Amino acid sequence: MTPKEFITGFLKKDHMELNYRRRTWGTIYGSNSTIELVSEIAKIFHKKDAARHRWVDFIQAEAVLLCRQEMSSRTTGSFMSSQLVKRDFFGPDAKHARNLKLTTIERPLLYNIIHGIISRADKEDGDTNEVCDGPDDLGGNNTDDMNKTCDASDDLRGNNDPVITGTCGTELADGVDEMEPEVSLNSCSGSLEDVMADYG
Incomplete structure (x- = not known):
C-alpha cells in the first residue's frame, strides 16, 4: 500500500474508528492542521515539471x-x-x-x-x-x-x-x-x- 492509498483510504473509509479520528479535521479545532496538510500537497504541484x-x-x-x-x-x-x-x-x-x-x-x-x-x-x-x-x-x-x-x-x-x-x-x-x-x-x-x- 502506497502512502497516497493509505491517506485516501483513511479519508474515505466509512468506519466508526476512522470517523472518530477525523471528526475534527473540518472544524475550527482541527482546521488549521488540515489546511497545513493541504498546503503541503499544493507545494507538490508548484514544483518544476508538475x-x-x-x-x-x-x-x-x-x-x-x-x-x-x-x-x-x-x-x-x-x-x-x-x-x-x-x-x-x-x-x-x-x-x-x-x-x-x-x-x-x-x-x-x-x-x-x-x-x-x-x-x-x-x-x-x-x-x-x-x-x-x-x-x-x-x-x-x-x-x-x-x-x-x-x-x-x-x-x-x-x-x-x-x-x-x-x-x-x-x-x-x-x-x-x-x-x-x-x-x-x-x-x-x-x-x-x-x-x-x-x-x-
Whole structure:
C-alpha cells in the first residue's frame, strides 16, 4: 500500500474508528492542521515539471462552487423597482451601506478574489491608484485584459468604503444587453456594484 492509498483510504473509509479520528479535521479545532496538510500537497504541484494545470483546474472549480453558494444563499436581488427608489438612495451613506453589504455579507469571497488580484496588479505596476496600461505591462497574462482598471470617481465613494477600482475591460461585456446598464461592466464608474453586478 502506497502512502497516497493509505491517506485516501483513511479519508474515505466509512468506519466508526476512522470517523472518530477525523471528526475534527473540518472544524475550527482541527482546521488549521488540515489546511497545513493541504498546503503541503499544493507545494507538490508548484514544483518544476508538475501538472500544475490540474491543480489550477481543481482550485478554480472550488472557487466557482463557493461563489455560487454565496449567490444562492443571499435573500435579496441586485435590482430594485424604480417605485421603491427614493432620493436618499443616491446619497453617500446609502451607497456605503450597499457596498458594505455586498462585500461582507452577499459576496465576500468574490470581492476578496477580485480585490486581491487588482491589489497585486497595482503593486506590480508601482501605482496603487490605477492600472490602465495594456496586459503586457502586467506580465502578458491573457486574463489581465479583463482586469484593466481606472480611477474611481471621488464622489462615488464614501469614507472607508470597500470600493475597488472599476473594470474598464470590454471582454466582460460580451453578450450583455446594452439596455441594462446595471449589469454592464463598461460604465467604468469605479463602483464596486458595477464590478460585481454581473454575478447577481
